[in-house]
Amino acid sequence: MLLRLFLAFCAITGLAAPVAAEDERPPVSQCQLVAEGLPKARFATFEPEPLPLIYAALEEEVTIRFLGHSTFQIETPGGISIATDFNGWLRTADLPDVVTMNKAHSSHYTLSPDPGIATVLHGWNDERPGEKAEHRLVVGDAYIRNVPTDIRSWGGAFEPNGNSIFIFEVAGLCIGHLGHLHHELTDAHFAEIGRLDIVMVPVDGGLTMGADSMSRTIKRLRSALILPMHRRGPPIETFLGMFDQSFDFKIADSDAITVTARTLPRKPLILVLSGV
Incomplete structure (x- = not known):
């Protein structure tokens, strides 16, 4: 569960989230190791505010x-x-x-x-x-x-x-x-x-x-x-x-x-x- 929370947080903060189609950078996979992006990866810091967004993302349904x-x-x-x-x-x-x-x-x-x-x-x-x-x-x-x-x-x-x-x-x-x-x-x-x-x-x-x-x-x-x-x-x-x-x-x-x-x-x- 902690791993999924972290990945959801990455998606929200932009650490490993897909970017918009008009962005010149290629999309980045959330499903591959974040370490692959080092040393260019931007480390996220914990803030209490995003937590409701994280839980909301985890509740989204896929059929x-x-x-x-x-x-x-x-x-x-x-x-x-x-x-x-x-x-x-x-x-x-x-x-x-x-x-x-x-x-x-x-x-x-x-x-x-x-x-x-x-x-x-x-x-x-x-x-x-x-x-x-x-x-x-x-x-x-x-x-x-x-x-x-x-x-x-x-x-x-x-x-x-x-x-x-x-x-x-x-x-x-x-x-x-x-x-x-x-x-x-x-x-x-x-x-x-x-x-x-x-x-x-x-x-x-x-x-x-x-x-x-x-x-x-x-x-x-x-x-x-x-x-x-x-x-x-x-x-x-x-x-x-x-x-x-x-x-x-x-x-x-x-x-x-x-x-x-x-x-x-x-x-x-x-x-x-x-x-x-």
Whole structure:
């Protein structure tokens, strides 16, 4: 809790908060270590006045709804709607403001999204195939960034930087979507990712990674809330069987969860939303 209070205080004071879009400086991630900014970081001093603001920030609600396959819709307190691995046909009646995509398979992207969608983010580099896509932007009350990873092509060879882990920082929460992750992450990847309070993880057992490899990734991330997705073939128990009593497990009776920074589970929880 003290850590979350500190991070919320950083966001309020500007120590590690995203900056406005018109600012010439790039946005700064709250989910990566503040120490990375040293010696340029500006240290905050304690003042009693900001505390009500801190608690207010921790109470802001974010709703995450599972739409199918690997598509979730994230609704921010400021009214921004974000759809992950958007393919055009897994969607709600209302168009999202932002969509992220990965080109692993046609069920994870579309090259003809509705023109009414304001922001479309590809997890691959359109202009320079094989090079990293780089996204660092603020949309409303959400800061969105990506960490590129490789994917397997249909022929079996690895395609560099064809997938992205998208990270959404909103209301003091760090929310990550692993996309179509095909390999275990390196130390450099984990450093780029930083803290993830909530992570959406494929549990297909082999189309992305095997249950053992994927579970090692999740154990290292140590997120408070783990949301399985992309389940095909083996039962989800194969994935769950890789975790010991240090993780809780629950099958939800709803396809959505509303969460705040203060209501995150204290013990890591694998929550299977309805439809998974």
